[in-house]
Amino acid sequence: MDRFDFTRGTAVVTGAASGIGEQLAHVLARRGSALALVDRDAEGLERVAEAVRADGTRPVTTYVADLGDDAAAHALGATLAAAHPDTTLLVNNAGVALGGTFEQVSEEEFDWLMAINYRAVVTLTRALLPVLRANPGSHLVNLSSLFGLIAPPGQVAYATSKFAVRGFTEALRAELAGQVGVTVVHPGGIRTRIAQSSRVAASVSAGEEASEKAAFDRLLSYPPEKAAAEIVDAVERRRPRLLIALSAKVPDLLARIAPAHYTTLLGLVMRAARRSK
Template sequence: MPNYTLITGASSGIGESLAREYAEGGYDLILTARRTDRLEKLAGQLREQHGRTVEVISADLGNPDGVAELADTIIARGWALMGLVNNAGFGDSGAFSKRPREKQLAMIQVNVTALVDLTHRLLPTLERAQAPFIINVASVAAFQAGPNMAVYYASKAFVLSFSESLSEELRGRVSVSALCPGPTASEFAERAEASKANLFKMGTMSSQKVAAIGIKNHRNTIVVPGVRNKLMVWGGKITPRALLRRIAYRINS
């Protein structure tokens, strides 16, 4: 019986790249997202190219019932898990007071609540595997406040803190890693209405490179891909927070 790695938000961007990298590395996969047609196409390619077992489950993690249905399906089918990649997430750009409240709350549901819920539900299954792992996709945004993307930055700060805490709690049983990419070439910026923001005009890293670095280092608690992103995190640690907020406000505008 295969030992699967579950990847959420696998239909595009970093999630799709993670699926391709893992399949090439010999992993069997469970792919989930809302867009079943994209998942089926990707799964077919991975089966043909790499001869791996790839299962597809359509799930809407923006719906609390969707998280339960996903976990219950995996458990009911008796699928053994060795890896959980919590990649699903999205952002939003603009002044908090002017953005739709529903979208802000949906962001918290997907970026935070679904991640915690799914991890809690599937952890007993993971702990039965040999050398199991969890990757939670956070962001360099996790290391600072983010005016004009306030809820997104705060959600990723939660993911980073949660991942660090779990890493210590589960030491020796399950490795937990927070993957913290910077601006990445994907659908994220368009969906967040941030494609014209200075942040993305400064350049992006490919989702393939982010995925490759994340997988190579997935036994490390915090993974920041790319020299520029590492410098951003390091610079944030020595910059007064008041100044850092002003800089973030400008690059997110």
């Protein structure tokens, strides 16, 4: 396929009120895309939209929706397809984190995370794929994670959702080859609000929760604006797979070299890194 043309059509971005989604909105606006921005945080979404409008000349439309509600996700998909028949780019970026072992995470908590991180990706892709197909040269981006490459203890729910996004996207890429470009993104430790806004299983003690969030937050150092620029570059070049930061590339390499033992190797690497500081 030819390189992606950002000046043609509308780009839909979910999770646009902060982090990578916010920075994607700015980069895409500067590249000439009209935008349809989605988030459940109405105040944050409007703040981003106003800043993007000041940063570019193309239209910016906002949609407040809770993607954890399956009915709301389906309604949003129908609305976006009807309101933006010129859509040429869909970026399924919205996601949440949930710490805790499998036994600590309740069925309701597990389902909440799967609804946002995986089912909403499938729902919005299903709703907008006919639109993307109708606009030649279109592209789809789904954000998986470092934890769509490796599956550490204490992240069963999150890793399950991100491995599901990875599998869904890779299979869909093969089905859409030559028709719609498809990229799966595996960010490493990107400096966003995901640690502060993450949930920990209700059965986890307050002390464990604080320790879990602090450990997670220490991993987040890669600038979100740099991550967004890499994603936009991957779209333009039609790259099928993008790993962002060494914190994704090194674990991916270890998982390929020693798929049955990478958790032990990663533990050794992390302990050595802490001693070197």
